Amino acid sequence: MQRARTKARKRALDILFESEARGDDPLAVLTQRRETDDAPPVSDYAAMLVEGVVQHRDRIDQLLAEHAEGWTVARMPAVDRTLLRIGVFELLWVDEIDDPVAITEAVELARTLSTDDSPRYLNGVLGRIADIAEHLRASR
Numbered sequence: 001m002q003r004a005r006t007k008a009r010k011r012a013l014d015i016l017f018e019s020e021a022r023g024d025d026p027l028a029v030l031t032q033r034r035e036t037d038d039a040p041p042v043s044d045y046a047a048m049l050v051e052g053v054v055q056h057r058d059r060i061d062q063l064l065a066e067h068a069e070g071w072t073v074a075r076m077p078a079v080d081r082t083l084l085r086i087g088v089f090e091l092l093w094v095d096e097i098d099d100p101v102a103i104t105e106a107v108e109l110a111r112t113l114s115t116d117d118s119p120r121y122l123n124g125v126l127g128r129i130a131d132i133a134e135h136l137r138a139s140r
Contacts, residue, residue: 004043005097009086009105011042012049013113016082026054052089060088063136067128079114080122087126091133099130 015033019026030050033039053060061073064084073081083106090102103126110118129136 005045006105006108008043008046009049009109011040011046012053012086013079013082013109015042015046015050016053016085017078020078020082026050048094049086049089052093053085056089056093057085060085063088063129064125068125077114077118080110080118083110083114083118083122084125087122088129091126091130092136099133103127103130 015029016026018024019029022029027050030042030047034042034047064073064076064081068076068084076084087102087106090097090105091099094102103123106126107119107123110122
């Protein structure tokens, strides 16, 4: 199950990253990917991540702005910003994923897809949000 979720997170990252880079609606890109045979299949979990990040993006970006030291959300590397959005969504809105798993998964994807500094940075930001996650979940 864990391997499938890791692939789903990568697929959600691809869709969110591509839509932001092109200025497209992520939900339209998601629909397009789900209807196209030549694209790798989009699992239900990947689709849920994309839809959740879109639905809660303003709140997620507000939290990132409050807890991301040294960077504004707009100035973060795009892969890091997208992984942080997925990670925060999983921390606060996906109850079946334990907080350490959400953080580790984001950090591992950053290790393979982003800069040398990204894993430590993502771990710090998501860790700070996880520390107050119970409070945040209670107020959602």
